[in-house]
Amino acid sequence: MQTHPPVHTVVGACPHDCPDTCSLLTTVQDGRAIKVQGNPAHAMTDGVLCTKVSRYTERTYHPERILQPLKRVGPKGSGQFEPVTWDAALDDIATRLKRIAADDPQAILPYSYAGTMGLVQGESIAARFFHQLGASLLDRTICASAGAEALTYTLGAKVGMRVGQFAQSKLILIWGSNSIGSNLHFWRMAQEAKRQGAKLVCIDPRKSETADKCHTHIALKPGTDAALALALMHECIVHNWLDQDYLDRYTVGWDALRARALQWPPQRAAEVCGVPVEQIIELARDWGTTRPAAIRLNYGMQRVRGGGNAVRAIACLPALTGAWRHPAGGLLLASSGHFPVRRAALQRPDLLGDRRPRMVNMSTIGEALLAPASPAFGPQIQAVVVYNSNPVAVAPQSGQVVQGFAREDLFTVVLEHFQTDTADYADYILPATTQLEHWDIHTSYGHTDVLLNRPAIAPVGQARTNTAIFRALAQRMGYHDPCFQEDDEALCRSAIGAPQDFDILLAQGFFSLDLPDVPFAQGGFPTPSGKCEFFSQRLADMGLDGLPDHVPNYEVAQAHGRYPLAMISPPARNFLNSSFVNLQSLRDIEAEPVLEMHPHDAAARGIANGAVVRVFNDRGTYVCKARVNDRARLGVVNGLGIWWRKLGLNGTNVNELTSQKLTDLGRAPVFYDCLVEVALDGA
Numbered sequence: 001m002q003t004h005p006p007v008h009t010v011v012g013a014c015p016h017d018c019p020d021t022c023s024l025l026t027t028v029q030d031g032r033a034i035k036v037q038g039n040p041a042h043a044m045t046d047g048v049l050c051t052k053v054s055r056y057t058e059r060t061y062h063p064e065r066i067l068q069p070l071k072r073v074g075p076k077g078s079g080q081f082e083p084v085t086w087d088a089a090l091d092d093i094a095t096r097l098k099r100i101a102a103d104d105p106q107a108i109l110p111y112s113y114a115g116t117m118g119l120v121q122g123e124s125i126a127a128r129f130f131h132q133l134g135a136s137l138l139d140r141t142i143c144a145s146a147g148a149e150a151l152t153y154t155l156g157a158k159v160g161m162r163v164g165q166f167a168q169s170k171l172i173l174i175w176g177s178n179s180i181g182s183n184l185h186f187w188r189m190a191q192e193a194k195r196q197g198a199k200l201v202c203i204d205p206r207k208s209e210t211a212d213k214c215h216t217h218i219a220l221k222p223g224t225d226a227a228l229a230l231a232l233m234h235e236c237i238v239h240n241w242l243d244q245d246y247l248d249r250y251t252v253g254w255d256a257l258r259a260r261a262l263q264w265p266p267q268r269a270a271e272v273c274g275v276p277v278e279q280i281i282e283l284a285r286d287w288g289t290t291r292p293a294a295i296r297l298n299y300g301m302q303r304v305r306g307g308g309n310a311v312r313a314i315a316c317l318p319a320l321t322g323a324w325r326h327p328a329g330g331l332l333l334a335s336s337g338h339f340p341v342r343r344a345a346l347q348r349p350d351l352l353g354d355r356r357p358r359m360v361n362m363s364t365i366g367e368a369l370l371a372p373a374s375p376a377f378g379p380q381i382q383a384v385v386v387y388n389s390n391p392v393a394v395a396p397q398s399g400q401v402v403q404g405f406a407r408e409d410l411f412t413v414v415l416e417h418f419q420t421d422t423a424d425y426a427d428y429i430l431p432a433t434t435q436l437e438h439w440d441i442h443t444s445y446g447h448t449d450v451l452l453n454r455p456a457i458a459p460v461g462q463a464r465t466n467t468a469i470f471r472a473l474a475q476r477m478g479y480h481d482p483c484f485q486e487d488d489e490a491l492c493r494s495a496i497g498a499p500q501d502f503d504i505l506l507a508q509g510f511f512s513l514d515l516p517d518v519p520f521a522q523g524g525f526p527t528p529s530g531k532c533e534f535f536s537q538r539l540a541d542m543g544l545d546g547l548p549d550h551v552p553n554y555e556v557a558q559a560h561g562r563y564p565l566a567m568i569s570p571p572a573r574n575f576l577n578s579s580f581v582n583l584q585s586l587r588d589i590e591a592e593p594v595l596e597m598h599p600h601d602a603a604a605r606g607i608a609n610g611a612v613v614r615v616f617n618d619r620g621t622y623v624c625k626a627r628v629n630d631r632a633r634l635g636v637v638n639g640l641g642i643w644w645r646k647l648g649l650n651g652t653n654v655n656e657l658t659s660q661k662l663t664d665l666g667r668a669p670v671f672y673d674c675l676v677e678v679a680l681d682g683a
């Protein structure tokens, strides 16, 4: 055992699903964490954390934290539990899982996402466990898979500009991203660029905090981004703002894309997007004539039916003008593809042997839990093991998700810090450690550094790491492969790169990947052709459109339709998805669940600022407070997410309204492709 002085600091990493992956410094006094701060030695973090994670000690020592295993005693969903010992809980869980698996292990489903982004407390021992078991596989699509696939078919992988380079750009399109709210450390680069004379353009239906601070805000209708991108191409073609040499050498399918883009004069796009044509013409001129020009694309714009095509269209733009030739030009959606993560070593898919379990899409968990056995679906789901996620709050069309989790015959285990909306439906809640209490390795989707998270304190109460819980279950299931004994430090060592990288992490806490500053100046894209693929033969081979196009939303508002308002539900700044909603100090800032409405849309319904309103469609009803202001554009309402249902005004949240339809690429949810009507509550 290492001995520490009474007050010392420990270097860690923020575990949250956020592109910034900050380096944390935790101050520990007599074994208790007293402060969590940003690490000034890590360039990207620069000593600054967001408000949420500055409150990490409040979250860790929260009086409602689950500190012992709990067993359900009341009806499903009633939230009544009694404490049990770890042995009793694990023995019973293993017995129940064995009984189901004896019939068909695919009746068991793991459900997890990015509650922690750590490679070790995410999918390591857990993945090994479910692979050995032969459980159903989970298609992890809830956030980013439309954009990720789109990027893969266009640029070859989740790769792009180095984030630090944005500080030198002269034009930055902040596209489908509320950087101040959800990518704070990128915003520093944008501000630096602004100080040096760059123009910032925000492309977002919502007048976000970020839009407030940009020179121009293009408030297009949700789901119309591809139309805008095609019109920008149109203008680049007709004004000859093209880099013909770059097109000739480093792209595939230019003639075909050119023909398609010529069908999108600005006037057509202006009508589809619902923005003034002058704005499109000006944006095109800026994009076509400014060097270096860069796009910070983010996932907010791909949560609609055509999200994949839209990302493809936008990802083509830098190649048209040769923006990639400059270090501060190009595009960044996600940097995750740069990291040499050793996924197979961590997750051991080989433990499946010859078995090929079915894949269940996490984005349609409601439908899946309600599906009977059938030849197409396979066995009915009889058990779900949830970790690092809160599906009852975050998955679309909660009405069905709740109905599914409420099945009395479904056996549900939830590994959690808190009694979330999902944990309310558990048969067992198992107390998990937080980031201050375990080892982990972190990559990032917004920068290109690898970070080590060291435990700062001992586990609180009886909490155990996710890995320890799955190790203990594996032992009870009779799994004797030595891979189930591997400890967390060994897992950290094998998670990424070469084993000696872990020694660097132990010594320094983090390191930067060694990458070129101008990755695609001369092509070199990780696509099959090595070029930027405007036309994708792989998509065409699947019977899909090989070129990007504007694919309209499933739910497009009609003037006299039953549901005339489009609703988007981007994050509230002080929550992280549904995490932190139960922290009083942060909930006080967000005040209450809100729906932002344009003054005309509110007036037409007799709704005043602060009124309690019913937001509804055929899928359900959500009650919240109207915030009437210019953050909402005409015809679009913004239901800021993602409240815990049980902390809302009528026991629902915004996902009561969203649908389980899926995107064009990547099988992802369409949270921002959703029509509603709004009325005064009680009216």
Ligand SMILES: Nc1nc2c(c(=O)[nH]1)N[C@H]1C(S)=C(S)[C@@H](COP(=O)(O)OP(=O)(O)OC[C@H]3O[C@@H](n4cnc5c(=O)[nH]c(N)nc54)[C@H](O)[C@@H]3O)O[C@H]1N2
Binding pocket: 017, 018, 019, 143, 175, 176, 177, 178, 179, 181, 182, 183, 203, 204, 205, 206, 208, 221, 222, 223, 224, 225, 298, 299, 300, 301, 302, 304, 568, 570, 571, 572, 573, 574, 575, 576, 577, 578, 672
């Ligand atoms: N504070 C905070 N930070 C977060 C999160 C959080 O919950 N809270 N969540 C984290 C996670 S999991 C993720 S994936 C990222 C998400 O962060 P982003 O990838 O930035 O995505 P969103 O926040 O969903 O949406 C960003 C912006 O896109 C806008 N938008 C919505 N529909 C459209 C559209 O059709 N077109 C365009 N152009 N814009 C549109 C929204 O109004 C919003 O302002 O942030 C991470 N960071």
Ligand SMILES: Nc1nc2c(c(=O)[nH]1)N[C@H]1C(S)=C(S)[C@@H](COP(=O)(O)OP(=O)(O)OC[C@H]3O[C@@H](n4cnc5c(=O)[nH]c(N)nc54)[C@H](O)[C@@H]3O)O[C@H]1N2
Binding pocket: 015, 017, 113, 114, 115, 116, 121, 142, 143, 144, 387, 388, 389, 390, 391, 394, 395, 415, 416, 417, 418, 420, 432, 433, 434, 435, 466, 569, 570, 571, 576, 577, 578, 579, 641, 642, 654, 655, 658, 671
């Ligand atoms: N309407 C609407 N819905 C959305 C979105 C939206 O914009 N609008 N955004 C979507 C997006 S982008 C995403 S990524 C999903 C996110 O959905 P989730 O991945 O479910 O994210 P969270 O809501 O933060 O829930 C994570 C849970 O993991 C738990 N957790 C954290 N660390 C650990 C750990 O180490 N061990 C264990 N066992 N548990 C841990 C936390 O306590 C928390 O309850 O939501 C999606 N849902």
Ligand code: SF4
Binding pocket: 014, 015, 016, 018, 019, 020, 021, 022, 049, 050, 051, 052, 053, 054, 184, 185, 576
């Ligand atoms: S949530 Fe994002 S900004 Fe906040 S501390 Fe974590 S990585 Fe940094």
Ligand SMILES: [Mo]
Binding pocket: 017, 142, 143, 144
């Ligand atoms: Mo996400």
